[in-house]
Structures are given as structure tokens and as C-alpha cells.
Amino acid sequence: MRQTTASTCCYCGVGCGVLIEHDGAHIFDVAGDPNHPANFGKLCSKGSTLHLTGDLDARALYPELRLGKGLARARTGWDSALDHAAKVFADTIAEHGPDSVAFYISGQLLTEDYYAFNKLARALVGTNNIDSNSRLCMSSAVVGYKRSLGADAPPCSYEDIELSDCLLIVGSNMAYAHPVLFRRLEEAKAKRPEMKVIVVDPRRTDTCDLADLHLPILPGTDVVLFHGILHILLWEGWIDRDFVEAHTDGFDELKRTVRDYNPAMVAELCGIGIEQLQRCARMIGTAQGFLSLWCMGVNQSTAGSAKNSALINLHLATGHIGKPGAGPFSLTGQPNAMGGRETGSLSNLLPGHREAGNAAHRGEVAAYWGVPALPDTPGLSAIELFEAVRGGKVKALWIACTNPAQSMPDQHSIHETLATCPFVVVQEAFATTETCRYADLLLPAASWGEKEGTVTNSERRVSHVRRAIPAPGEARADWSITCDFARRLEKLIRPGQPSLFAFEDAAALFDEYKLLTQGRDLDLSGLSHALIDRLGPQQWPFPADREQGTPRLYVDGKFPTETGRARFLAEHYQAPKEQREARFPLTLNTGRLRDHWHGMSRTGTAARLFGHVEEALLSMNADDMRRRRLLDGQLVRVRSRRGELLLPVQKDDSLAPGQAFMPMHWGNRFLKGLGVNRLTLPSVDPLSKQPELKHAGIDVEKVELPWQFFALVEGAVQKRFESLRPLFEGFAYASFSLTGRDRPALVIRAACNEAPDATQLAQIEQCLGLDEGPVVAYDDPRRAVGKRVRIEEGRIVALSLSGETAARDWLKQLWHDGTADQALRRWLLAPLSTPPGGAVRTGKTLCNCMNVSQEAVCAGIERGLDLNGLKRELGCGTSCGSCVPEIKRLLTKQPAVA
Template sequence: MSIETKTTCPYCGVGCGVIASVDDAGKVAVRGDPAHPANFGRLCSKGSALAETLDLDGRALYPQVRGERVTWDTALDMVAHTFAQTIATHGPDSVAFYVSGQLLTEDYYLANKLMKGFIGSGNIDTNSRLCMSSSVAGHRRAFGSDTVPGLYEDLELADLVVLVGSNLAWCHPVLYQRLAAAKAENPGMKVVVIDPRKTATSDIADLHLSVRPDGDVALFNGLLTYLADHGAIDRRFIADHANGFAEALAAARATSRQETLRLTGLAEEELDAFCEVFAASEKVVTCYSQGVNQSSIGTDKVNAIINCHLATGRIGRPGMGPFSLTGQPNAMGGREVGGLANMLAAHMSIEDAADRDRVKRFWCSPTIADRPGLKAVDMFRAVATGQIKALWIMSTNPVVSMPDADAVRDAIASCPFVVVSDIQEDTDTARLAHVLLPATGWGEKSGTVTNSERRISRQRAFLPGPGEARPDWWQIAEVGRRMGFSCFDHAAPASIFAEHAALSAFENDGRRDFDIGACAEMSPADYDCLQPFQWPRQKGRAMSETRFFADGRFYHPDGRARFIATSVAAPRRVSADFPLILNTGRVRDHWHTMTRTAKSARLSAHLAEPFAEIHPDDARSLGIQDADLVRLESATGAHVIVRALLTRRQGPGSVFVPMHWTDETAACARVDALVPGITDPISGQPASKHVAVVARRLEADRHGYVVSAMKPDAVDSAYWAVAKADGGWRTELAFEKAPATWETWCRKHFDLPGDAESLGYSDAVNGDARLAFFAGDRLLLALFAGCGPVAVSRSWAVAQLTEAHADTRTRFAVVAGRPGAGRPDPGATVCSCFSVGANQIVAATREGCRTVEAIGSTLSAGTNCGSCRAEIRRILDGCNAVAAE
């Protein structure tokens, strides 16, 4: 018998509903919730694998002070006393909280309340600063509030969907599925993808515009000019509901057509095709994500997009509007409670004296922050200079994710007092904590999250917290009480949510967009049963799905929107010393710094090591071949070492490196160490998509690949990357000098029993070596080494960890590195959901499968999350091209 719990996925901002079931043996299974309006039962590969990430490996299970186990009372007293003493000696701005879009709204609310209303400083910022603060700033400039106007449904109702700086297929896969299904049902729908790279999302595009990095403002200013010149402007909407159109249009016209083409890198026919389809389509949705936000001109990009929607009146109606896609599960919830340093709770403004007074009176707080605090980049600079002397980091890993990550690591290491609340005890950041507080994680904690379409959903606990782990809200409330503040007496998240809802309605009367006052008197039982709903949900009004701004009413004091004149001064960062542009981002199957997804072997099967996508022409000029190791360096002085992946989907002059790998998972791949702390002057968001770097081939004497039943320990090679595998681990290696003996090296770095039986050979002429260790019929470790990147099937070698090897022939097959007769190699994993490899897809084409749908019918590949469909299509195209020769 299984007990089922409806909850919400903890990954991206789509906010998918999940049903978790726990059987009598404690085994967890996860499936999509067909009743949840965000996903209607769909899940991506990460969501589908949630049950595989719930082990206790590496979990923080009890409070620690300087690495020693202590009681909760000892740890909390130390935190409260040290913060209070620091404030008394140096003032409230000497302390700071750095929080996370991984927190639940209730956690976020109390952290913001404690810092801004009781400590009296604005020094609370969040890793959401790194992903969507330019959207917040753009919304506030245009609308007078941080309001997302539309619904996910608009993607399905639109005539044209424009995706800007968004690899929707990999970063928001369920929305991509919804869009793909809508396009299949409505062949007249058009999709435009604007991205320097040809990503998996480009597979659905009718038009792909490979715009130059930071060319977006020029593109949308060019569009605004075209709309004005071709009679596609809604003059009545502008006259009745907006200010500043003439100034915005004049700024757009200041850039000539030829200059627009130069800044965007587009051909004339590409620019014309985009402008024509936008002008001709009544229902247009423009979705944008990190490619827009993570820029030193990100706020201007957002406003250039919004300008085009305001100019045509295409906002707030079905199938129309600008749409910011948030990266984290609760970035929106953080915005609602004022989790950013420059905001107050309930979408009120820290710069507004009336708002400050209102929040202070509601909280009955002794003080209120009277100015914005330090934004993330400046916050860690203040830690480095000693201005901030006590820092509490909650549910995030800034040593990996912040720009100039090495400097951030050094700043945290030098801080007199650092508290880290996390579920894992050995992250790159947690290792620097003076006090480590064990937090409960997904499946163990209870609260709410808000997705990108303003939909609030419950996360519910279905597992007990392990060891002494406690929820983040409880930790914050305990510290607040111990600092002498009586307003932190919450016994459960339900009462925090009710207080949050009451504040949203307090002295509101429709003047603020965020109002969930109908939830202010909700009982704990009602909170437990809360169904997903979209805000606003005002007291005394019927609940409904709501779009904003169709009525032309905005939240500036005069009720009108603002056009913003935007600059096209795209920065130039490359130079003779750093001639390539680095773009950072996500991969399909991993999340942030992999503290969760790295636990799943299935999620590591597709891309198991850090890599750099490089255009073949650039690689040729640098003497780099496919699968070589590449050293990338930037002006920060840091470098990374990653695997070269040559592809024409990457534009010339640019490289792409994912952000996920840490010092726990690779030797040198914390790519944000290369990103300088250059930020948008308005939003404070770092420019993570436009970094000048130099690339060089890494010379290595030996390369290696290891599959093992045990995790390697303290590998001493120039390059290594380790990933979970079925039955054990897989490790990529490279050495400046080959070990004297491979057997000695293996025994040193892997916990092999002394009596493990070994079998192998070494070829002194070509440098190849093969070595395997067995215990009974079980493979403990297999090493494959050579002078170049090792040509062995990774997936086949991993599978040998779970095979029986009593037969001498199968042992020799392992050493040889190839399957025997009748044991086909599935090839590199393409579909993580169903563990389908490239060789299996090729074999299916030989059996007559000629379409993605046919492959899905035969192998199931591409039928769950769908984000591998573009890769399947590329394999099919290659096979069909060969068959036609």
C-alpha cells in the first residue's frame, strides 16, 4: 500500500505539480500531477528522477560549529549572540543574509522580516539576483510594479511565440512541451527563437535569429522603428494608457538600419522576416529568460521588449504579452516577500516612506530598513573588505554560482563569522562555515512556492526530516527569538503564510498588484488542503485566472505605463588577449550546482563531465580536436579545464560552458570563476552571458576513464570529473605525467580490498593500458588509459558494474573495452527518461523508424519530457542522409 502526497517540483520556475507516493517499505515514486494547471501531468527528466535524489549521501544531519557536532541550542545561541553583538558594535549594516530561490515563501518571508524589520538593514539579497532581477527592474520601470502580466495558457493561444535568450527545451521543458503540442495542433502558429546558439529549442523554430551577444536592444529597437514606420502601432492604447512613446521611438530611430544589422549580426532578410511576422501577428507572446536578464544591459533589454508590446497594445489579453520565465522554483515567491535587497515585502518599495511606515506598523517592528541593502555582487565585495562581519547563507552555493567565484570564496573564508544552512554538509560553500545548520529538503519540508505565471502551490512533506535537520523558517524564527524579538513565535508554516497574506492586503485597496488577502484567515487545515491558485486573490472576490493590464491600468501613480528609451550601446569585451566570448548556462538534466541531480545516475548519463561547445572553425585555428581538453581563462585570472565539444550549433567566436560543475565533481570547472563582477547598473544582475576568454588545448601525457563500484578519493591528476553511475561511479582523467604503475595508482585512489583480483595489460609502445579488479564475479573497477581521449563506450563500461563476471571471457571483454558477441552497446545516452542510447536509435532507423514519433513508439525515447526530441531528430537526419547517398 502506498500513501500519496501532492506537492510541487523543486527545480525550475515552471512549478510543476508532482504526486509522490511512499510504500510500506519507504520506497518513493514520483509522477506528474495531471490535475495541476502548470503541467497537467507532464514532468521533465529532472522531475521524473526526483525519487532518485532522496538518499542521505552527504546530508547535513546535525548542527556543527567549526566541524564539531553541537546541540541546536548551542548553535542557535551562538548565531543569535554573534549577530546581536556584531550589530551592537558595528551597526546593522555589518551583517547580511544571502538567501535563495530554493527557499519556500514562508522561509523567505521570515528572513526578510528579521533583517529589514528587526535588525533594520536592507542587507538581504538572494541568488535570484543572478537570474531575474533585470526582469524585476524592467517591470517596475514600465508597469510601476513587478508584475508578470500573462499565463502559460498564452503560449498555446498565441499566433506568434518569440523566445529570446531562452533554451526552453532544456531549461523549462514542460513549457516547451506545451508549446510544441500547441504548434502541432495549430500549424499556423509561428515560433521565433532569438539566441546566439542553435539550441535544442531551435528545433521548433520557424525562424532562428543568431543574434550577437547583447544585440537584443538593437533588435527590439529596430522592431519598434519598423512597427512605427509600417502602421502597426496602437495609437489609441498609447494615448490613453502610456507615457514616453515619442522619446522611446526617438531613441530607437537613433540607430540606423545598417548599425542595427551590425549590432545584431543579422542579415537584412532575417531582420525583415522577424519584423514582418511580429507586425502581422495579432496575438504575440515574447518569452525571455537568462539570455536577456544576465547582462550588463539586461534591464534595457527587458524594456526594449516591453516597449514593442506596449506600442501595439499586445499586453494582458489572451495570447499576448511579454513573459519573463523565472529560473528557480520560488524566485517569484522571493519577490513577493521582498527577498531582494531593494524591495520590501508584498511588492512595496523600500524607497517609499509610506510603504516603509506601513510595513513597520504591520510588523510592529522596532525599526525598518530605510534604504536598499547591498545587492549580491556588492554584498560579497563588502564581505571581502570587512564591512560585513557576520554572514548567513541559506540554501545556496555562492562559491560556485556567484561571478568572480574565486574572489567570493576568498571573501567568505576571510569573514569573521559565517553561518550556512543547507541540506548537504560538504558543498564548496558549506566547507567555509563556522556554523553549519542542517536544513530539511524537498519531500521533508512544507510551505508554498510561486511559479512564473504567479501561481502559488504547496510543497508538502511526505518524508520525515533526517537526523536533526530542521526547516529554514524554524531556524530563522529561533534566531529571531533568541535575539529578543517576540514576533517570531510561529509554530508552523501555515501561520507564516497567513501573516504574509494579511500584509499583502494591508491598506491595499487595489493600489498594489500583489494581494492574497483571501488567505489571511485560512485555518491550518485549509492551508494543508490549499489548491494551486494564481494571485491576486483578494478578500471578498471570486477566485479567477487573471491577466494584468488589458484594461490599461498600471501601477505608476498616474495609472499609466512608461515607455523607456533604451540604449543600444552593446559592450565590447573581447580583445587580442581574450578573443572569445564565453556564454554560461544550463544543461538538460542537471540543476544549479548539482547537490541534488548529481545523486541520480540517470541524470548524469547524458552529459557526465564539464564541456565547452566550440565552433569547428575556432577549434581548428586553436589546434583543438573533438574531445580534447581545453583550458579557458579570463581577465579574473581564473581558469577552467573542460572537454571540447565541437559543433556548428555554436556560433563562431563564442564558446558555451555549463554552470553546474563544482570542486566536488570536477578538478577545475567552476566556470563562474571566469565571470567578472560586471553588473547591470539598474538591476545589479551580473553579465554571465558575455565574458571575454582565451582558449588553449591542454596537453596531457595520458588520458583515462574509470568505472568503479566506489567513489574515487582525492584524485591527483591534472583533470578529473566524477559522476554517479548505475552500480557505482564513472571518472574521466587526464595526467600531465602518467602514473608509474596503474595498479598502484588505482589502489591509492579507490578503496579496493587488498585481495581484489586484477587483470589487465599495458602497451609501452602506444601508451594504452587496460586494468580491471574483481571480487568474486563482481567488477570493482575498470580503467582504460591511452595517450589521447579514450575511445571506449562509456555506457557499456558502466553497465559492467552490474553484470556478473564469473566467466573468464566476460572479464577479458571488460579489459578489452568492448562488448562481446550478442551484447550490443547502447551508445551515448540520448533519452535520460528511458535510458535510450544513440546506437539504439540508429538501430531502430535500420528497422524502418524514420520519424521522431516512430522512435518514440519503438523505444519510448522522447515520449516523456520531450527535451531529447531535437537530438533524436539530428540522429535521424544523419542516418537518412547516409541512406540517401
């Protein structure tokens, strides 16, 4: 019998409520929860396809153990797996000390999972070597809030988006990265056109289409811009002096600093016009409510902490904090990065927004946990942690729910590090991630829809994540795995003592953890799983004497600092680590796509999510391409100081000369060569230790690889992927993706200097199912060209082109249409390369929710449909709305016929 379970989305930090339709064993569908205050029923293209990401062929289902480097892992039982892990960790600690082991965890864990890991590392093992992948996305925002306001606490609510008078978006393509919130902004702007929206971004993204003002500053010059705005606010008298005098410290020093950031100097350094800068300052200075939203473009920088503080300075100077429609509001990248920060899951933190370097804080947590003391040696942040593994200081590494072999910068070094670490445990739901390759012990974890706990979203709202179905195979909840291991380790390193990990369920973990927040700025002591079920998701602080959460912080002008006053930070602009120069004349920016998320361990299992952008592409300005004689689709070599990567290039009008862009999602699984982070640098912000993932110097040159390969095969996609991927290691270029909706298929593109040997091609054809059966084949040995098409019941089910691939789009369209006509058969048996007929229709899916192609939209525009007409007739733009900016651009280029 079908039933519905209310839960929470597992992608970004918006924290959308979802309704899972299932029968207790299988998930059939997902919809937005109309009663959840984060999204009121709306979902983006990723959230609305969650039910399509449950391919068991991609999942880790059973514990697997490798008994020696170079050997294959073999299936084992949970008892033997965890006993082995406990012995290795105990022996390592006994011989080399507690800091010889480390834990690298994830913003995708639930709060209860986080708490279990923190207690394991600090109370039992005795190390602060526990860090999270939130170090890569949010740690500069953490430092910014703490230094300026006294606590890591975003003071705003999502409703402030509707209430704001002037909204500044910095370093975020919000339309792609946080689309549900962007829809709220679009609706608010439509109701109140007088609302001003400013977007600061080197690229002209879909987010900019809503802006009254777009400031395309040069990458990395954010501090200059913010100081320049404050310079004008001071000059024009747009400062709330009463608020500054009553509630802040350090303003005089900041005034001396920004005195030098005059409009002419700022405009030149930022690469914008003086009038644009002045207009921006006027919008902010005359607003009744000024709200700022920012994300990775601010945080992922060697000056990320300074950027955060300089932005918060604008709010303190104008008094736009602690009131409706105003405040500095960081957008969280992961579903529970906030929960990780709350539980102390960065190496410098402790639960309850405490500091690992603070003796009093350590004493409070140690007393609560009933242990003599917590370690006082500083823990290693993410970059430092992997450097310590590489240097042999860390000998046992536990990785949970994250994929550093795709997400960390300088991937060549990371892969070498993981390969040489004596013992690597990977606790993961998806066995297909790049990191799983290096696991000496692979522990299968429960995933979305299969686990219970809580998450905290960007507006400090705690939601209950409910289980709909059991985890497949022998997969277990993360907290359960962690506590089971901890109990076994206890017997080896503190025998005879009561267990610190006697938890029966996730609710028990939350109930113990929440009391560590009592009396702190984030007080969660009044919350419980049962209360959230009764009242709905709640914002902290929520003390035990409260009946509802706190929508807005600092309404009384009091801040959790030693003086009770907020602090202005006066820091000068520091340029990014790598500047453009003769050998590396372009600046590479990285970022998100609309329909994919992080390293694609989950979205990479849903074929329809490749419909909008199917493969990794390098985007460049048209002038930069022209100077290098590059054409759309040509293969290029992208080279940085750390390595190189081969991929196709495309013209992108959103980029200024000297800049390039590549999505963050492609790693070595989908793109041979270790993916985009083969190019990025491990330099970090000195305070937050967050790496500069969005700014690297590169060079680009055309690559001639005359022998090309293309294949498409449907059925058992993940299994075929796993068998085919290793066969392309010898190719110079290889890219993998999925396509289709009702009939998912694997797509392969590859190229090299000369044809591979016949044996290798035969292996590939065998894996594709093109070696026997109803296969039409043509070979031209002289030209090293081959064609293979498998036709079953009148339609194509697999195909390959070797040597040259001019007909690939035509064949892919025939597959998509489900046809195999006589023209195809004639072409197959003739020495023709180019397909018959005219131009091939585009296969791009513009609206993923409603399966509407770009071709259909263009055809509708030709028939005279406007945006509303397209929505009525095709359905595009009526669900998540992420396609609307792109449709508007098509309407501008191709106006509807009257």
C-alpha cells in the same frame, strides 16, 4: 502502507504539481499531478527523477560547529549551535552595528521561509543586508516590469502559450530550461501550424527546431534588435495608436530614439540579414496576439534592465498586453524566485512589492510588525555583499539554501572571501556543496518532500508544497531554524519584549505575511494553505473578496503607476562589458543542460541524470577548433581575465565562429578549478545589480597532459566521492561524474604532466577498492602504465587505467553490459593500450525517462522507423519529450529506410 501526497516540484519556476508515492518514511516514486494547472501531469527528466535524489550520504543530517578557523567542524546539538550563532551575531552587532551582518538566501526557499528571514533581518537585526540568489537570475526582469508597467507582475498565464498568434522566445533554451512549457508550445504549434514562433538566440538550440524563424544575433545585441523591430513597426504602421494614446507615456521620446535603428544598421550590429529582421517585424506587427518569453539570455547582462524594457516596449506599442495570447512573460529560473520577490527578499525590496528606499513603505511594514522603524540604509546586493565581506565590513554571513561558491561570478574571489569571513553560517540540505566547506556552523535543513509551505510560479500561481516524510537525521524546516535562531537573538538584543517570531507552523507565517499584501498589486489576502487545498493552486491577485485567482493582468489598460499609464523607456544600446579582442578572441556563453539543474547539489546525486551529458565540456565552432588544431575530446585551457580552467573541447554546429559555450552546472566539486564561474565577470547592470554571467571574453589553447587516469567504481557513490575528491587536488585536470541506473557508479577522469608518486596512486586504488581481493592487475613501470579491474561474480565492479586511457570507453561499456569475458582478461594481462575489436558503442542516453540510448535510436532508424515508430517501439519521446528535437535531428542525418 504506501500513500500519495500531492506537492510541487522543487526545480524551475514552471511550478509543476507532483504526486509523491511514499510510506510515511521513504519516498519511492514521483509522478506528475494531472490536476495541477501548471503541468497537467507532465514532468521533465529532472522532475520525474526527484525520488532518486535522496542519497543520505550527501545530506546534512546534524548541526556541525567549528570553534576556530583551520579546525574541523564537530557535531553539536541544536541548542548549542543556535545559542552560539545568536551570541556571535549579537556581539558583532553590538560592536560593529547591524550592517556588519548579512543574509544571503535563495529562490529555492518557500515563501514562509523567505518571510521569516526578511522579518529577522529588517525588524530584529535592523539591516537591509539581505539578498537572494534571484539577484543572479531575475532582478533585471524585476526592474523591467517595475519601470515599464509599475509593478513586478508578469501579466500572462501559461494558457496564453496556446492562445498566442505569434510567440517570440528570447535568450532561453526553453526546450532544456522549461521543458514542460515547451511541450505545451509544441502541442499548440501542432494543432495550429499557422502560429508563428520566433527564437532569438546566438546558438541554434533544440528550441530553435520548432521555430519558423531563428535570429542568431550576436551576443548582447538584444536592445538593438528590439529597437530595430520597433523602427519597422512604426514605418509600416503596425502600431496600436489608440492603445498608446490612451494607456502609455513616453512614446514620442522612444520614437526619436529608434529612428536611428534602421534595418541596415540593426542587421550589421546584430549579425543577421535585413530580410530576417523585416520578416520578424512582419510576424509581430500583423499578429492578432503577440506573446514574448525570455529568460537568462536577456537578464544576465550589464544591460539587462534596458533589454527588458525594450522588449516590453514592443508590447505597449502594439497593444499586445492584457488580452489572451499576448504580453511580456518572463520565465522564472527557480521554483520560488517569485515568492522571494513578493516577500521582499532582495536588498532593495520590502514585503508586498514595497521599496526599502521608500519612507512610506518602511513605515507601513514597521507599523505592521510593531517595531519603531526599519533601517533606511540601502542593503547590499549579491555582488556588493560579497565585496563587503571581502573588505571586512560584513563580519558574520548567513547563507541559506544556495551555493555561492559555485554560482557567483569570479569564483576565485568568492572562495577567498568565504575563507576569510570571521563567521559563516550555512543552512543547507546537502552537505556536499562547495559552500559548505567554508561553514563555521552548518545547519541541516529539510528538503523536497520533507517540508511544508507555498511557492509562486512564473504565472503568479501559488501552490501548496506538502510534506510527505520527515526530514532525515536532525534536519529541520528552514522557517523553523530561522525563527528559533531569531527568538534566541531577541533575548540578547531586545530582552524582555514579546517575540516577533512566535509561529507554530508554516501556515501561521503565511497568514501573517499575506496581510502585508492587502491592497497591493499582488494582493494575497484571500489565500491560505487551507483554501489552496480546497480550490487548488491560485494566481494572484487573490483579494479576500475573490473566489478565484486572476489569470491576466492589465485587461482594463490601467497600470499600477502614479499616472495609471504604462511607460515607454527610451535607452540606447550599450555593448557588453567584455568585447572580443586579440588576447581574448572568443565570447563565452553559459547556460543549462537538459537533465541537470543549477550547481547539481541535488541532480548530482542521481546517476541517470549524467547519461545525456556526462562531463563538463567546452563547445566551439568547428572553424575555431580547426584554426587551433583542436580535436573533439582534447583537453584545452580556457583563459579569461579572471583565471583559467582545463576541460575537454567538442565541436558544436549550433555555435557561430567567435563564440563558445559551457554549461553552468559544473563547479569545483565536479570539475577541478572552481568551475565555469572561474571565468565569468562580476560586472553588473547599474539598475538591477544583476551580473553579466553570460558574456565573457576568453582564449582557448590546447593542453598536453601526457599522463592520464580513468576510474569507475560502483557502490556507496557519495561516500567514495568524498574520500576520493581531495586526492586529485594535485592533478592539473580532474573531472567527476556518475553513471548507471540500477548500479550507480562514480566516474573519474584526470590528467597531469607526469605520473603522481606511488603513495598517492596507492591511496586512490585503496579508495577504489582496487588494492586487494579479486583484482586483475597489470603494470608497466617503464611506460608508467597500469590497469586494474575488480571482478565479482563474473562482472566488473571497479576499474582504473593509469598512464593512458585509450580503452576507457570499451571498459565502461563492458561494465555497463555486466560482462567480464576472456577477451577482457587477455587484454588486461598484455601490454596493449587500445581495446580489442572495432568501434565502441556510444554510451549516451538520449531518452532519460525511458532509458533509451542514442545507439538504440540510430539502430531503429536503420530499421526504417520514423519518429512515431521509435516512440511505439522504444518508448523514447513519450514521457517528458525533451529528447524529441535530438531524435528529429538524427532522423534528418540518417533518414529512415523505406
